[in-house]
Structure formats: C-alpha cells, structure tokens
Amino acid sequence: MGSRDTTRNGELMVEPNKSLEFRLGIDFRPDLYETNRQDWLNAAKVEIAKKSEAVANELLKYSGELKSLENIQSLDQFIDDLAQGILTGQSEFAVEEKLTAFKEVGSSGMALMARIQNEKKLFVEKSLSDLYEILPTLVPELTSSAQERFAACQKAVKEMGGAVGAKALDILDAARKKGLLRPLIETAIFKLKADEPKESNKDLAIRLTNLIESELWLRENHDASPEKHAERAASFFRKHLVTADNFGKMLSKTTDAKITTGNAVTLLSDPAEAMQKRINLIGELAEGTIEVAAWAFGEDSSAELITNSLIKAVQEANDRGAKITVRVLVDGKTSQLSHYGSCIKKLERADTNGGLSTIEVVRSGNPKRPYDGSHCKIFAVNGLDREGKELHASIMGGRNYSDHYFWEQGVENPTEEWTDMDVLLEGAATAPASSAFRQVWNREAKNQDRPDIQIDEPRTGLVTRKSASDHGQENVAVVSDAPGTHRDAQPSNSLWAHLVVIESATKTLDIPNAYFVNFPAVREAIVRAIERGVEVRIFTNSNVSIDEPIVSLPILAELASLQAEANKIDSDGLKIYLKSQEANLKPGEQTLHTKAVVADETRWAVGSYNYHLRSEYLEAEDVVIGWSDNPNDSDTAHEIVKTLEQGIDDGDGVHETGEKYQLADLTRLESLIQHSPKILQRAFPLFHLVRHNL
Template sequence: APNPAVDAFVRELLVALLKAGGDPTKAENELIDVLSRAHAAGQLNPVLQALVADPRVIAHLPPMPAEKRALFAAQFAFMVGAELEGAGRIPGTKPFESWSDMSRRQSALIAAGSFAPRGPGEKSLFTEPGFIKEYEALTGSLFTGGNTAKPLIDGPVSFKVRFGLMRKATKSIHIQSWAFYDDATGNAAADLLIAKKAEGLGVKIMVDGKTASVHGASVLARMATAGVEIVYFNDASRKYDGLHTKILLVDGVHAIVGGMNFGDDYSHMGPGPKWRDTDLYYRGKVVAQTSRFMTALWNSQVSAQGLSHGLMSPVVAASAAGKARLSFLADDPEGEATIMLAYLKAIAGAGTVINIENAYLITMPQLKAALLDALRRGVKVNILTNSAESIDEPIVIAPILASLPELIAAGATVGLKRGDTVHSKFMTVDGLFSIVGSFNLHPRSIRYEFELVVSALDARLAAALDRAFAADMAAALPVTDPAALVIPDSPLTRIVQRYLYNQL
C-alpha cells in the first residue's frame, strides 16, 4: 500500500542526489538529515527499499536480482540506523568515541610503558618480564603456565579434532559460534550433538541471533527439538551488537578457539569454497578463563531472555603437561577495546619481525601508526590479507586495499590471497609471541562485536604459526608497488567508506 511518509522521504533523497549530480558527498548534510528523520520515524527500511527500487539508483548499484536488492536495502538500513545512532544523531543515543580520539588515547597508553621500543640487534621486549607485566595490566588478563597449545591449520585438521573431542565427551559440550550452517558440516555436527544429548551430556550452544535468521535455521531447530539448549544471542539494550566469538569447550578440559564456524566453507566438507582458516586447540589452566567468559555470557543471556535453560558453572581447570603461557581475552563492544590494545602493545614490543594474517585488515588510525612506527625502527612487517579475487564480502575490499599503499611504501611485505578466502585472524611477534582468535583487524570488531583472542608466550606455537604463514605468503600474490593496487572506486564504495566505516 502507498505510504505518503515513505514517498516524501524518498523524494527528498532523490532531489538531494540529483542536485548533487549523483555524488552523495556533495549532499552530505541533506542526506543525513533526511535519513535521520526517517530513522527516528521508524521508516528507514521502507524508505531505502523504495530508493533502491528506483531505476535512477539501480543504475549505480552492482547488477543483482530484485530479491537480492531488497536484502541489500534491509542490511543497508540496519547499518545506516546503527551509524546514525553511533554518531549521536538520533535523540536519546550516545555517540561513539571518535576514531581520532580513540587512537590518541590508546596510543598514549602504549607510549606510557616503561620500555622503549627496540629494533633489530636488540633483544625482543617479549624476553622482558616487566614488559609482559605491562601487557597483562593493559589487557586485564594474566598469562598462566601449565598449558598445551597447538594451531589447527585449516578446516580438515580443525574439524577432525573438534569432532573427535565431541565424540569422546563424557560430561559436557559447550559451544559459542557466530553461525551454524544448513550444510554437510552443520548437519554432521548436529547429529553428533543430538546423540551426545541423548547420552545425558550437557549440550549448550550460543549463536548470534541476527546471523541465525540468515544461516542455520533448520539445523538449529532440529537440535532444539532434540533437547539441545540453544541461546540466540541478543542484547536488547544494544540491538546492533553481535556475537562473533568461536569457542568449543569439551568436558571443561579441551578448548578450541579461532576463526571457524560450523559450515562447509570452514571444514571443507562440501563441494563449495574451501577457506583458509586457523584455530587454536589448548588445554590447561587458561581453560578456566575461557570457561568464566562462557559462563557469564550464557547465564546473563538466559536471565535476560527469560529462558528455562540450565545455568552454567565455571570450571576449575587443571594444569596440562605443557609449558605454554597463555592468556584468554574477550571484548564486549560496550567497553574498552582491549583486544586492540593487546595488538598495539605486541606491535610495540616487536624488535625483529611481525607476521599478520587477517581476513579483513583495515588500518584504523592507531593500528596504522603502530605498524608504521615498527617499520621505522627496522622491524620487518609481513601482512597477508584478502584480494578482490578472494574476498567473501565485496563491500570491504576497497578499504582493505586502501590500507596497504602507505605500509608498502614504508617497507611492509604484503601478500594478497589467491583463490578462496583467507579467514584466519592471527599475529606472531619475534618468534616468541602469538595472538589467535576471532578478532578481525577492522572497525566492526571494535564497535559492534563480542570478540576473543588467546595470547601465547610459546616459541613452539609461534614457530608453527610462522611456518603456516610462510606457506600462505608463498602462495599469495606479492604486492611490491603501491601503484599496482587496483582500489575499487564508485559512489557505493565512497558511501561505505565515508558513512559506514564502523560497519566494515
């Protein structure tokens, strides 16, 4: 049915765009004003649906069927609403700390340390107990000894371990995952979890609620019908936040974290894409830190949503026969970006080499400053991220590629993934320190997502990750000339970069 209010907003948007020659940056104030009023009136989604159906707008969009255009408009409306509220443009909303303010504040925290940065020929700061204490104080998470840690390189390796642990489980299987998929992997996992529930084990799964509306509805419903307790993460007070963490905790003893969800792209079980990804399997005292995070989030969601599910209790983890010193760190987007602080402190501690493998590397101001400073003092900075060929989310490729020229010009070695997507999220420093988890080096992981990492002081783990990184770099497209980067530029990419940066 016709909606006069929607039609009026659409007319205002079209007039503003036409007067600006189709360039939204030349009609910024008018457009933001109209979108803010539409959002405050609860009409943002229908307004944008009508806008993308206009032939004059369709001409500036990538070719896509009408159904996909409608889905794009709905996603775009959600992102625009989040950004308007994050900018404090809607009455009653609290604006984000600006990126420039965050960068200055976090950079000052790093600079306040007692140890001057080092370069080649000097001992790594990760050999200094005092520097490690500063890292712990900054992140609020202590390193604990008595752990074993092993990287799981790619889906076939990780899912062999995951399924093996779940089959041998005798007490409990607790999972946090951004998504379960309605595919071979999701159904194989569901079969196993349903069987374990029938054996009397405590099986609890938390998935991101918004993602579950798109992926995995069938497989999640099947598990719920069989008695598996499932929580669809949703924070009513922060409706744009999501759960991006990935944890498997079996019997309170075995833990796996990293980048992989329960889907074929990750496991390589199906005929489709086979993503390059990395998980970390660990045992020992740090499992208690992992369990405390899972317990607190599960119990708070069960309470907030009024669910009848049983509550979780944190485990007291025993030492494992290993020497790895590990630290578990999880971020709530409402609080301090402590995972970013962990990355910045680790980069500041580098004396010889930094290896970064990250799916969506977008140099937020504090990250760019830290990497450029490391390059200036002679540290080798090696980066692997996605190319236009490999990226799974085309909206982010322009800011990824735009992040690289200055680093390359300063001496960084950059490889772009060929073929299927790289989805790993890890970094090593000086062959001594590693950080692995769900955290992407992009704005969204700070602004909107619950994220986690495990930091490790263990030369054997760093060496294993460095070997995997070297193999990935050898297979990647090397980029030595910044001018060789073809960075997409269109009205859409400019809109995204300028107005939706926090969503990237």
C-alpha cells in the same frame, strides 16, 4: 497447540500459525514455518501489507489521523506485530480482532494507505536530491574512464568532513529514523546504470543499508570515536615500551586477562584436523560439559556433523545414566537467516532419550541494542573422559560451523575452501577459556530471563593429558568483550591485545586479518612498527576473495593509503599480500577468514576479532594470546608464520597448489581500486561518510 474445532461468529477458528491461508485467502505455504522461520515471516509481512485497507484502518485506530510522516514507523511496526502474532500463535484473539478489520474498512482506508505510500516516495526522492546537492560528485553516472571514476570517488571522500559531512549524515539519519534508509540507498544505487545485474545491486543495497544503519546508531549511542581510541593507545605506548621481558605485564596492564603458564597449544590450520579434534573431544567426554559459541551454524555437511555428534553424546550419556550438559550459543540474527537455521532448530528440538543429560541453546539478542551480535568462537570440553581422568580442552579461533570453514565433509576437492585458524588449548588456559564462554552465556541468558550458570567450575587438576614438552610450554591469556560495555572509555580487551602484540615487535610482524578496513589504532601501531625498523607483512582479502563485496573497496583504499605512508618511511617496511582464488569460482568462495597477529615469531594472538568497527563496538569477541619465556620454544608462533609463508606466491608466474597470497605494491592496489565495479565506487563515499564521522 493443535487446530481448534470451535466457531466464532459462524467462522471456523484454527491455530494462527497454521491458518494464514484460511484467514486471508493467501496462496502461500504456512508450512514454511517448519523449515525457515525468517522466510515465513517475511512472506507473511508481504502478504499482510497487500491488505492495505486493514493496515490503514488499524493505523487509524491506534494513531488517529495521520498528519505527518512521523507515524510511518507505526505502520511498519503494525505489520511486524501482526505477522509475528500469526507466526508464533501468541495472542490469538488479538490477532483475530485485527484480521476482522480487513472486512470492515472502507475507501478512506485505501486513500490513507495511498497517501502514506506517496509520502514515503516523496521523502525518498527529496532526500536523494538533497544528498546529490551536498555531494555533487555522486550525481554523474560514472561511465567515464576508470581513472576519472576514481578521481570523482576521491573528490567525494574529501568532501565528507566538516559541515558537508554533517549535512549528509543528517539526511541519512532522518531516513533511518523513519524506516526509509533502505529505499533511499536502493534508489541511489538503482539509478546507476551499472554493469552488475539488478539482484547484485539489491543485495549490495541491503548490506550497505545495514552497515550505515548500525554506524549511525553507534554515532548516536557511543561517545568514543575510533580516533579517540587511537589517541588513548598512542598515549599509553609513548609512556610504556613493550618488550619480550615485560610482555605479560603490559598485557595485564591493558586488559583484564588472566595469564596462565605451562600450556600445550596446538595450531589447527588444517580444516579436517580442526573438525576431527572437536569430534574426538565430544566422543571422549564421559561426563561433564560441552560448550560451543559461534556466530553461525550452517545447513551443510560440517554443521550436520557437529550437530549430530553433540546430540549423540547426550543420548548415549542418558542411556548409560551419566550427565553431559551441552550448551550452544549462536548469534540470534544470523540464526534466523536463510541457510543458518535448521541445525540450531535440530539441537533445540533434539530427542535426548530422557535422563540427566541435556542440550541448551541460547540465541543472542538484546532489544535495547538492536545492532549487537555474538561473534565469539569458543569450543570448551570439561569433565571426565571414558577412563575417569579429568578432561579439559578448549578450541578458540575464527571458525564457525559450516563447510566454508571445515570444507565439505567427504569431498576430495571442495570448491569452498576458506582459510582459517584455531588453537587447541590444554592446560591451565582452559579455565579462562571456559569462563569466557560462560560470561557471554550468562549475559545473553539474562536478556532472556534465563538462569545463570556458574562461571568457574571447581577442578582438581589442570595437567594436560599430553606432554607439554611435545607442543612447547606456552604462557596463554584469554580475553573477551561484550558489546557496549567499557568501550566508550577505552579500547576493548581484544583491541588492546592486538596492539600489545604489535607494539612488542622488534624485527618482524605478520598480520593475517579477513577485513582490514580503516582502523586508526591498528594503522598507527603498524606505522610505529615500521618506524622502529620492523618488517611488516599484511595478509588480507582481495576484491575477488572477499565474501562481503561492500567492504572490498574500503579494504583496498585503506591498504593503498597505508602502503603510501609506509613507503615514505621505508620502501621495504611493508609488504601487502592479497588472497587470490581460482578463476572459475564465484567471488568469496576461497576467502581468508583468519584473524591473527605474530610479533618476532615469538608472541601471537588468534581469535575472532576483525579490524573493523563492528568488532570493536557491536560484537562479542574473544582473543587468545600466547608467548614463551624461551623465544626458541614458541612453536605456535612459528607454525602460524610457516603456514602463511607456505601460501605466498613465489612470483615464478606459475600458480601452484597452495599458493594463496600475491604481493600487491602501491601501483597494483591503485589499479584494483580504479577498476573496482562502478556500483562499489558509488557506494564508497557513503561508506566513508559514516565510518569517519563516528
């Protein structure tokens, strides 16, 4: 819709999403809509909120006299609706009527708005006071020694159970329901005279608020706690011993996995190879489908490379009269954040030269489940290659599409070097991998009233184009999960898959996972493995390599607790390796992002599943599980372990290239906890509160 050359009441009428400055006299760039929708919307909400008279007047019209705080959410919703209406150009005359109210409001509207803001402030202050009264250890400024700060933090955590924890949760939940949780968290954090800059504190407050909001929502909407999942798993494994011989049977018994045989599997630990494999597969396809699921597409060289390759494939197919269908599924909330939107918009708006070939994009989102996300990572190519032969290949693992995961394209020494893993599947396993993508796609399409696609495509052959003997003949199963489905009754498919691998270990167990947050089912399975005499190695992020600082202290606390428990069983039963990074880099620039587990160097799982509650309750996830009938033929398991071992610091005091993981004993872990930033120690009891009261 272009600009409208009409008048109404003597006032020029133009398209809403191009006329905010004209209508409200705002010194503000509406063209930001073209580059970043979320930034534009946020700016619009701020400017509209400044017109407090109109907001108050509209609130009066819709809600009547405001007599309690119960209508505070109506105010926020009104601002949201108004900004969205202007932004999208929908309901133009409704928007115009709302904007007209700006000229008609009087002093009563201003007074009401002031009252609303004052009541919000009083509510936050009262809630904070109540929280401090219940949890007095949160009150001190924590300016004492590291040992004393750690002791206060431990004491606060111990107070989280029973009636004390329930009262604290009620305070937080009341703030959440009134839309005031973030001001409450920000006030608590800013009261601390921390050594971090204010912007760092604000970012932490936002992340902590998001975490607490989602887990309070979980507490209200899910019946099964993580502890109940752990109990169910422990009960199952008491009755069923997992062995190398019955591994596939146990996997089928606990998940809905379809097991396939004779697959060629290639581990993709090198980021350049992982990208090149994708580009090659796109270029080889002459006709068929390319299906890509990811949590995010960035706005950098790696995202541009994959985006341009997909567009080029469709354009060239149309030029030669062939049909290639590209489907891209991304997490809806992430795609609206800064630095994650331009490539998705480019795919949505791509000029495909007309013809049968198309690009379809779905951004996940379910209004009934506001905290859900789409975290699965699948790259599936199916059809005919340039020689007319069948082409079926799938890549699954932990990588999204940005320079974090594939490293900056064309740069010899990139600074952001995340560690991750994918596996390339060729053979019968490509069928369930493609089905996993299509199940997620159809679920999200249904939320948006879009048509389904066929889950299982007919295939005339699934023989890998490479000799299976080149890569070993492996049994492969693929499992996936949707947020909010069967998980109240039992653990997710992804969790069961990891547990079955862990329970099968008799000699060694290697677990690289990005976010090793307290997770009872996994923790108990690891303890059982140590009790069986299994040598367990955990590879995870340190406080400097983690990309999400809010979880660094919970990770360290869980690892220290687990190490202390393991030492009581066998002092050599558990070794924990923390990811290091170069000293001149910002925290999180060399993060470990891998999510895998390997038992006895023969059975393995790789996928998108993290050891934290979002993966279990709120995210769509997927996992590939592999093993060989011949233990000496498990190439993928050997390669995963070899890759991990190559990154272990040999302890010679020289940090050589490639040495990424440093052994951290209990003393080292406790020292890192005690010297964690004050702000994180203050936030940790609140994190612990919601995590342990689901």
